[in-house]
Amino acid sequence: MRLLTTLISTLLLSTASAQFQGFFEQMFGGQGGGHAHGNQQQQGQNAPSDSAWYRQNYEGAPCTNYLCPGTLACVHFPHHCPCAFPDQEDKVELGDGSMLCASKGGFAVGEMGRKVELARKGLL
Incomplete structure (x- = not known):
């Protein structure tokens, strides 16, 4: 009986994990949460709000x-x-x-x- 309960619990948890995996990846950028900011430009999201990119291109323009x-x-x-x-x-x-x-x-x-x-x- 214990084995059956453990097996059912494992099955339910894996189903819930598969069901919500897409949600969590979309919510947190597939980065395990909180790390999506550093990968924004690669994903085609908004540019950062600082002017570092502009300054770098301005200073490097021949x-x-x-x-x-x-x-x-x-x-x-x-x-x-x-x-x-x-x-x-x-x-x-x-x-x-x-x-x-x-x-x-x-x-x-x-x-x-x-x-x-x-x-x-x-x-x-």
Whole structure:
């Protein structure tokens, strides 16, 4: 009788373990809990919230001219930097040799540039 009870208990525990194994692996990243953070980039999850990756790539980028901080493109002058998202942003070169990128401004081509000029003149 004891052997039968032990056998049934073992069978129930193995069934429960198999049933919840997927749950625990999903919940804890398959790392036995708590260790999923160090493996985030390999699993395609969110990037870490510190700037170490950016700093490493910025410091390691080969550039003898000007390294654009937003795109890490190497250009001759700061106003030659490209926008990071050209499909969604318009670029305006400012008179002081700098530039800015901002969300496309609506229906008319160049609308964002016109708004920047109005703002520079104090009219907007």
